[in-house]
Amino acid sequence: MFSEEKLNKVKEIIARYPAGKQKSALIPVLHLAQEVSGGWLSSETMDYVASLLQITPIEVYEVATFYSMFNLQPVGQYVFEVCQTGPCMLRGSDNIIDYIKKKLDIGVGQTTKDGLFTLKTVECLGACGYAPMMQLGKHYREHLTPEKVDAIIEECRSKAN
């Protein structure tokens, strides 16, 4: 499932730990696996990771279901993860969430019909001073306004085409 390059990356990660402690590579390798499998982890993917690290599948399931960044269901191509905790709420994150819901015509946790966008609410992402904010892929989008949200949606649409 992994390319040669990714397999080398896995080897490099395992080498960070003492011999026999390759289980420590589990979370980094799950990140890699999620990246190459459309942003989510199927049970086949997890079983593959288990075999790579020579651990039992249940050890992988236990971890994958614990951490909120691992998606166990398919998600849209672009996932809007809008923070809703206190500091962001004080700065109007609720309005941003409502705006995105209307604009994309989806509820929290749903994906648009074209499979492009998923809206999620998340808890504090450590950008409270730059609120309201969301995570989009690897990066944060901060100081959100309805206009900025519009621009982000346009940007994603044009990239997708």
Place this chain on the structure above:
Amino acid sequence: MAEEKKLFKVKIDNISVEVEPGTTILNAARQIGGDIVPPAMCYYSKLKGSGGKCRTCLVKVSKGSDADPRPMPKLVASCRTTVMDGMEVANITSPEVLEARKGVVEFLLLNHPLDCPVCDQAGECHLQDLSYEHGADSTRYEFKRRTFDKVDIGDKIQLHMTRCILCYRCVFTADQLTEKREHGVLGRGEAAEIGTYIQQSLDNNFIGNVIDVCPVGALTDKTFRFKNRVWFLKPVDAHRECNDPKCCGKVALWMRGDEVFRVTARKDKYGEVEEWICDTCRFDKKEVKDWVIEGPRKIERQSVISQGHYVGVNKPKETLVEVLDGRQPKLLLDIHNISEVNKPNIDLSQINGPAHSDDFNK
């Protein structure tokens, strides 16, 4: 010259005991015995790493040790705190401990379905005993309880997750008794559950022991389900030559007349198994001729099974509304949602005279 082993002096609820260094407060209390033993829902002396999670065994350390007499700032889990020389501990003599324990019991029961009337574990459920002894009379939780569908993990064991208190005992059991653990704790926080992720059956000749370690009715023996209530059965000690070297072959048979309804390991007064048994003995040997009967088993634990009936229940003479301080009784569960015995299509009020099992078998 052999060094003389120094014992630690500990006082629990003003009763002194001398124990080996490294002993936990809970085990020191068990050496004293009686009422001062803290209840333990997750600790299991035969499982390494168990304990610390349920918080029912919290106690107050009013004196740390002779060397450092300061009290500990918080209540501690007695199952995971080792004694020091000169330590003084308060369990049932501390109102603070009793209050905290009541809180813990309330938390444990918060999402519990309270379906004891249809639960196989009723009568030997530690949560039932615990709430009876330490719990409040009614729930203050007004929200929908968490529910899960029950699942079969294999054809011998059923998991009824709604009843689970996440003690992790079954996980430790699988880790320590079987070659490859196939079930575990999935999800996080309130959504954490015991499961296999992809439905699969657990098969390993020792996995059946999870049934015995489970303090509630979350893991039950499918080969026994609903056949009978435990308090109608007589436990009998028995043994056989088991060819699995890890199995002790010493069991308790739960019998009625000449029929073996269920086979379990033998449990001590704290509800812990004395020795593990294999799945062949547990699930496949249900004939009297399979066993050498030793004699009736004495159940030491104070529980409903010890006497064949509920102990210490004062039947109220008042009406239910009076007992509940004027509140109308609430429907806590709809028995038809849960029970496969009481068929919903049979209307009890339409039956002439007392209902009989035949009425349900029509």
Place this chain on the structure above:
Amino acid sequence: MGRKLLFDKAHIEGIRYYDVYRANGGYGSAEKALKSMSPDQVLDEVKKSGLRGRGGAGFPTGMKWSFIAKPEGVPRYLVCNADESEPGTFKDRYLMEFLPHLLIEGLLISSYTLGCNSCYIYIRGEYAWIPDILEEAIADAKKNGWLGKNIQGTGFDLEIYVQRGAGAYICGEETALIESLEGKRGNPRIKPPFPAVKGLWDCPTVVNNVETLATVVPILRIGGEEYAKYGTGKSTGTKLISACGNINKPGVYEIEMNISVEEFIYSDEYCGGIANGKRLKACIPGGSSVPILPANLLLKTAKGEPRMMTYESLADGGFATGTMLGSGGFIVLDEDQCIVKNTLTFARFYHHESCGQCSPCREGTGWMKRVLLNIENGKGKMSDIDLLWDIQRKIEGNTICPLGDAAAWPVAAAIRHFRDEFEWHVLHPEEATKRNYGLAHYADPLEIAAPAAV
């Protein structure tokens, strides 16, 4: 301008790159430590500095380091806690993004002191772009002989690795972090044993916050004694404060621990006052888990003294009238903000983040969230307020790790100081969905209790 020790060079263009950092005196402290001091001498300087852990608990760093077990032939590990997930806190992120070499230099000195040859930076998974910055800086430091084998010819070896988490606040708790680093669920361990004896892979381990470890650099530069002259009393040195909420200038500030809360909020050097000309209603000065204070108790202690930005002054009055400096996540609420709503978001946060291992936290956090949601939605009862109080009381102190306390405190403090706002929500459910309770009396000057006659 307040004196700076961490951000003194932060304005320099390109300071995040090795050459610029080095040209401005970077790695000077490491050079001094590795080449002219023994590990014990470095430890001594850190002890003298009075540095206290910047991750939230404020435990003296020098003392923590002296606890590490040193059994023969067993490796020791330093783990840098970059999980930064406490709502209101975003200071470590700034350090790592803009001053990565300052952190690496701090890790080098600290590892040398503790005798560790491998060091892991455990960074929250959502900070997905920062590992690239750190790994680039690590590679540059290595190229220049500050990492790897035989560093600067001293014979000391060190490798630093970056490990990403994957979304779990609880992994900021040091034993949960260690579990996560071992590739497991982030369930906190039951202590003892403490990490200093049995930590990562059962070896002696020290876990310190990013800021704590970076601060070792200026301590070595100016000396522990000199460092201790910064700040006030036991709150020595400077502290990074991440300010957010309804203020004019949210951001990360380095303060010397000798300024007042009032100055921090209102001066143009820091927060620049409350946004949109509103008035201050309340503040949570140390991250979401510390008690919220109404404006009047925030600016002055119950004794009527000005409240200072120090560990001691913020905690003055205990939980009855004080709060905590915590991790320095400074959250400001203006007069239009609803305390019930704010408390609800925190309760939701802790419910979401509970690992689920122990029953009071697993069950209690969700219960509190649901009761608060009812109150917020106009379905609350008066008895719910007492119920909330009772639930938080039964969680606090009865759990495996401090997340239980962290979940209980915000609820307790909100009820303690803003009970009338909760009652108003219950009594005026219609109105409460349309408008806020407002500032009410929360900024009124407090009556100062006369000192007891002697």
